[in-house]
Amino acid sequence: MPKIILAPNALKGSCTATAAAAAMTRGIARALPDAECVELPVADGGDGLAEVLTAALDGEHRRVQVTGPRFAPVDATLVWSPSRRTAVVEMALASGLALLAERERDATATATLGTGELMRAALDLGAEHIIVGLGGSATNDGGIGMAQALGWRFLDTAGQPVKPVGGRLADVARSDGTAGGPRLAAGRVEAVGDVDNPRTGPRGAAAVYGPQKGASPAQVAALDAGLDHLAALIERDLGRKIADLAGAGAAGGLGAGLVAFAEAALRPGAELVLDVLELERHLDGADLVLTAEGRIDAQTAHGKAPAAVAARAKAHGIPCIALAGSIGEGVGVLHALGIAAAFSLCRGPMTLEEAERDAAQLLADAVEQVVRAFFVRR
Numbered sequence: 001m002p003k004i005i006l007a008p009n010a011l012k013g014s015c016t017a018t019a020a021a022a023a024m025t026r027g028i029a030r031a032l033p034d035a036e037c038v039e040l041p042v043a044d045g046g047d048g049l050a051e052v053l054t055a056a057l058d059g060e061h062r063r064v065q066v067t068g069p070r071f072a073p074v075d076a077t078l079v080w081s082p083s084r085r086t087a088v089v090e091m092a093l094a095s096g097l098a099l100l101a102e103r104e105r106d107a108t109a110t111a112t113l114g115t116g117e118l119m120r121a122a123l124d125l126g127a128e129h130i131i132v133g134l135g136g137s138a139t140n141d142g143g144i145g146m147a148q149a150l151g152w153r154f155l156d157t158a159g160q161p162v163k164p165v166g167g168r169l170a171d172v173a174r175s176d177g178t179a180g181g182p183r184l185a186a187g188r189v190e191a192v193g194d195v196d197n198p199r200t201g202p203r204g205a206a207a208v209y210g211p212q213k214g215a216s217p218a219q220v221a222a223l224d225a226g227l228d229h230l231a232a233l234i235e236r237d238l239g240r241k242i243a244d245l246a247g248a249g250a251a252g253g254l255g256a257g258l259v260a261f262a263e264a265a266l267r268p269g270a271e272l273v274l275d276v277l278e279l280e281r282h283l284d285g286a287d288l289v290l291t292a293e294g295r296i297d298a299q300t301a302h303g304k305a306p307a308a309v310a311a312r313a314k315a316h317g318i319p320c321i322a323l324a325g326s327i328g329e330g331v332g333v334l335h336a337l338g339i340a341a342a343f344s345l346c347r348g349p350m351t352l353e354e355a356e357r358d359a360a361q362l363l364a365d366a367v368e369q370v371v372r373a374f375f376v377r378r
Helices: 017-031 049-056 113-125 144-149 166-171 205-209 217-238 250-262 269-277 279-283 305-315 352-357 359-374
Strands: 003-008 036-039 060-067 073-081 086-090 129-133 153-155 174-176 188-193 265-268 288-296 320-327 339-344
Touching (some): 003 279, 017 036, 049 073, 049 086, 049 129, 060 113, 073 113, 086 113, 113 144, 188 269, 205 217, 217 250, 250 265, 269 279, 305 320, 320 359, 352 359
Parallel strands (some): 003 288, 086 129
Antiparallel strands (some): 153 174
C-alpha cells in the first residue's frame, strides 16, 4: 500500500491549506483507493499560519478586540494551546492590509498596535511561547506600535509620546522599556515569515512593500529613512544590531521590532511549521510527497513552504511533486531543492476567477493524474 504525504500551502484567494489537502486526498482515492494519505497542510508565516497550527498544537481560538491598523477597533483571533502554554498570533488579523479599504491604505499612518495587544492577551493567558506570523501587514512602523502595546514608550526631543506610525519614526528621540521588559521576560517569542528582506535599502520593507500599502515614492524614501533612524536608536539604547538581519524587513519592519523590543528569534515560518507538524516522522516509509501553492516560481525558493517541504523530502530520498495555479519564471531552480516536477492545476485556458472558484476540484483532478503517472509501473 503506497504512502503519500500531502503538504500543501493555502492557494490564496481560493482554498485554505486544509481544504487543499482534502482535495488532494479525493484525487488520490480515484487513482489508488488503497493508498495511505497523510494530510499535513502547511504554512510559511503568511495567511493561514493560525489555521494550520491550531490543529497541530491542539489549540483553541480566542477572540480579542484590538486596535486596527488605522486605530479603529477590530475583532481579531489568536490561537491558544493550554497544554503547551503556546499562543499563535497572526499579525494580519490585527494589523493587516485586508482590514483596510483601498482608500484607507497609507503606510505612513498605520500601526502594529493591535498585534502587540494580541501578544498582551496571550501573556494574560499565561503564554510561555508566542509565535507571531508576519505576513499580510498594512504597516511600516518598525514594530513600535507592537512595542507600545507591551509597555514601551517612544518619546520625542521634548519628552512627549510619539504616535506609533511609520510617518513619525523620524521623531523618536528615545525609547523607554522599563514597563515592557519584565512582562515579556516571562515568555519566548518567535517571529516567523516567508520573506528574507532586510530592514531598509532597495530590498527593504518600504521599498518593496510600501507601494502596495499606499506609499508614494516620496513616502517610501521617508519611511526607509525612518526605519534607519529607529535602527540607530535601537543600537544606541539597547545595544542590539538589527540593520542586517535577514527577515528584519518583514511586515514593515515588525520583524526587526520584535527582535529589538521582544527579544524574539526570527525564523523562516515554513521551517517552524514543519517542525511543529513533525514532518520528519511522517516521512518514514513514504513513497511520494505532494505539495501545492497558488503560484510556483523562482521566489518559491526563498522561504516558501513548498520549497521547505521538498528539501526535507529530498533529505529522506523521497520524490516531491508540486502543483500550483500557475507556474512562473525560474521554476528550474526548484529542482535542485527537491521539487522533482511542477504542474499547473489549470487544464486549459481559463480566467483567474474560474481558476479560483474551481481550485479544489482542479487540484483533485490534477493530483489524480500525477499519481496515476507516478505509480503507473507499480
